[in-house]
Amino acid sequence: MSGILIERHGDGVVVLTLNDPDRRNPMSDPAMINPLLEALRGIEHDPDTRVVVLTGAGTCFSAGGNLHEMKARSGMFGGSADQIAQAYHTSVQQLPLVLSRIDVPVIAAVNGPAYGAGCDLSLMCDMRLASTTARFGEVFVDLGLVSGDGGGWFLVRHLGYQRAAEISFRARPVSAEEALELGLVLSLHEPGALMDAALDMAREIAAKPAPALRMTKRLLRMAERSHLQDYLSAVAAMQAVAHGTPEHAERVSAAVAARAR
Template sequence: MSDKILLDRRPDGVALLTLNDPARRNPLSDRCMLDALVAALRQVEQDGAVRVLVITGAGPVFSAGGNVKDMQAKAGMFSGTGVEIAEAYLSGVQQIPQIMQRLDIPTIAAVNGPAMGAGCDLSLMCDMRLASSTARFGEVFVNLGIVSGDGGGWFLVRHLGYQRACEISFRGRPVEAEEALRLGLVLEVVPDAELLPRALALAGEIAAKSAPAIRMTKRLLRMAERTHLQDFLAAAAAMQAAAHGSAEHDQALAAALAPRAGGA
């Protein structure tokens, strides 16, 4: 794996993925960065020991998104004909939302600074977002005369609703951390130094729960976005039956009932 992506699998079941090109503000359009990020996400997807994924950026920026200099120079993924550019998106950056949407473990973005363009979109692909006080979220594509080519609009509408997603996207205005909190775009805003410890603590708390129950809960929550109630109830019943027969359920019951037994 490229040193542009760091993947730390921790003993508590939490994986910490760090975008690691701070000198260039962790861009998400360079092929080496994209390939390394896709490879890391696939490793997480295939590693049954990972229970929660935290994504953050090295340095003072989460990710500046696409490399604007490459856009101007028509270089890298921005080079070639329209067909070639579309193919570069399909085979490159669009692999990320597909994997993120497939992951059945909880994902947390620890947004340590500006998350602009594709960087904002990456944070939106996570289940939860914690922000430092210096974080900013920018769906700023229209300011460059382009659109979100990596699926960001799909996630933004689901997080904020259609009207607010329109306002932010049409104006191309960054959202500061405190406004993001008011809008429900982030769970918490914390001082910069406390961000990663807080994100890892939240991830560790979730990772300590029954892994099968957490995975099935995430599947059900995702299904709720697109499934009719009757189909959802059938899936919930099947997953619940599987959960009732699991060793994790027996262990959780024993732990829950132990204090009562000890005090009787």
């Protein structure tokens, strides 16, 4: 069964699983993209969601675009140049836009190979934990293509221009160990332990005060593209709001009481 599995935990953690393991969770089919977009848009407006974990079913995170459809010039790869461009605009390019708007942390649990659009999807997340079997591949130029969903934008920001260029120009897969060395992932785990590690991190984060968590993510994303003065103005405004939240009052009272013991 293709599509997305949605698992909601009572602690505010939501697990989204790319669920087409027989085809290695392709990121070019409407049956995968549309449910994922729907789930993410729902989370965007859900105050009860605190952290999202994104992973893949089976042994692959996502192998990217469907090569058979590329060869047949069918699906989103069919039609005129204008039609193909429009298909990208309305499908996979919506993913980075939606993920950039979500205020809660999104953790990618990369359970296996993440190639092409699958690699890009992992890069769109805030943090990545990986299985020792994971591989990250910006392999577009080997297919005579570019990263159609904006993955290069994220790769440069994660690794800097020179390393992003080397990996992209050579279309060289990056092993899990190298990804850890480069800082592309936070930690490596045996396949059977990956989801436990991702959920442990998600639950730890979900236990933090929700308003401060959401505002912190907004500011971290804003830091990528704003001038310092604009950033400081936003910090002041959000901090003023944070000082008035009941979560802040509760945490300060608890901290004061702990110091008095």
